[in-house]
Amino acid sequence: MSNQISILAPAKINLTLDVLGKRSDGYHELATVMHQVDLCDRIHIQRIEAGIVLDSDSREMPLDRENLAVQAAALLLERFRSGGGVHIFIEKKIPVGAGLAGGSTDAAAVLTALNQLLDLGCSLEELQLMGAELGSDIPFCLAGGTALCTGRGEIVQPLAPGPRLHFLLVKPPYSLSTARVYQNYRPERVFSRPRLEPFISAWQRCDMMEVARQMGNVLESVSIEMKPEIQAIKDQALALGAIAAIMSGSGPTVAALFPGAEEAREAAVRMGKQYCQCYAVCSLTGESLVERQS
């Protein structure tokens, strides 16, 4: 059995996000299309004698039990009564507290990698059930690609690959609490909701312009109220040639869709003068994420 594994953990953006109602368990019922992009953390996991040790090159995230990657490792090791422990190192590239599922994708990568490293034989569905215990976005991060996610986000229906999209991501220098954004959500303050059927139909036809028209996120009504700068970032990206610009998840990152890679890169350079966390990214293609096993 090998002793260590390295895996990439991609960020996601929400191409559409609609809140359908509040549930009795306190969560909100969602219909959202999530989409992985090629901005990735890199995770190295090594078997050690005992315990779960997390290290990172980032000082911005907790390294204790608060971190979803540690929770994921603990859940899997406890559930399978696996002897020994693991050392996890996260090379952090995805901004923290950004609405890009940085924590969830690290946890998903830990579940995938440990399943392989410890030869546990769990199916994707089994990993998704465990992931859903830790966070609503983790089942999608395990599946990857593009998917319609419903329930509290944990029910994942994969969509076939659509158009290859090029985005500029701009993360302003603060984070928003997901729980707080959802708490402050008021449907009566939403003036435009994404329409799922036209979106999915455009997606299936690989009609990028129509995909752009149908993108939308109702949580902008909360987050822009909290941080009006998010609207200013959207406007700036549109002025630089974006064909659509929406906030991802509960924010605050703005994902601006550009017609091509060059346009997204140029916009990243322009907006990078004002915002140090700007990234030109594109849709993640289906290559295997497990890079190296030794």
Ligand code: C5P
């Ligand atoms: O599932 P996760 O831990 O990522 O959610 C963080 C918080 O966001 C939840 O505690 C809840 O307050 C809010 N949330 C929600 N409805 C969802 C997803 C998250 O209200 N569908």
